[in-house]
Amino acid sequence: MAEKIVIFGGTFDPVHIGHIEVAQAAAENIGAKKVVLVPARRSPHKQQRPVASDKDRIAMLKLAVMDKNLFQISPIELNRAEPSYTIDTIRHFKQQFGEGCELFWLIGADMLESLPKWHKIDELMSECNICVMNRGGFEKPDFNRLTSSLNIENIKKLRKNTIETPKINISSTEIRQRLMTGGDVSGLTCPAVLNYIQKHNLYSFDHQLSKNEEF
Ligand code: ATP
Numbered sequence: 001m002a003e004k005i006v007i008f009g010g011t012f013d014p015v016h017i018g019h020i021e022v023a024q025a026a027a028e029n030i031g032a033k034k035v036v037l038v039p040a041r042r043s044p045h046k047q048q049r050p051v052a053s054d055k056d057r058i059a060m061l062k063l064a065v066m067d068k069n070l071f072q073i074s075p076i077e078l079n080r081a082e083p084s085y086t087i088d089t090i091r092h093f094k095q096q097f098g099e100g101c102e103l104f105w106l107i108g109a110d111m112l113e114s115l116p117k118w119h120k121i122d123e124l125m126s127e128c129n130i131c132v133m134n135r136g137g138f139e140k141p142d143f144n145r146l147t148s149s150l151n152i153e154n155i156k157k158l159r160k161n162t163i164e165t166p167k168i169n170i171s172s173t174e175i176r177q178r179l180m181t182g183g184d185v186s187g188l189t190c191p192a193v194l195n196y197i198q199k200h201n202l203y204s205f206d207h208q209l210s211k212n213e214e215f
Pocket of ligand 1: 009010011012013018019022106107108109110111133134135136168169170171172173174
């Protein structure tokens, strides 16, 4: 039987408990023994740059999964020129893991609306399974809204590939905002990641000011 591999792309700025918990639940649901976390250099779907550097985001991911064998981290998108497209990442993993593997690309429900605009979406959907997960704090995925932008077969596929995952209402934005204003973020990301953030003074008001000066 084909090996099932979950690929989870994101900015991970920073990685939080929601990312890890839903990815674990999705892998269990799918029957995959491997989840590859793929930090994005810059999301074509978000205008803002990541606040933390590539090096810091990778370091935090490593800390978040250090005791979890399920996870691997791939720098593929960080090493590629911008803009970086999901279809290229999927083709890279097909080559790396072999054509026989079955790839599952996870997205949170908040990403569904932008999905039809993803580069070469029809090819992407024929080369991997896009799996939509519920996301705490967001509405349930509404596939009817895609009827004018995606073909009916692909909408059917997305419906079929919806994965029930725990609803965890945490976002990286909330963590960054709380840190900027000196708020408490315990319980939103793991202690090792939090230590790293504090040690490197990431996301503080001063850090954001000096980042803005770079542009
Ligand atoms: P930001 O607040 O900076 O936009 P984020 O919390 O959405 O960040 P990303 O790294 O941008 O995190 O997300 C990567 C992927 O993980 C996206 O598909 C997103 O929908 C999904 N995701 C993030 N947080 C959750 C969550 N709590 N539950 C389910 N999916 C999530």
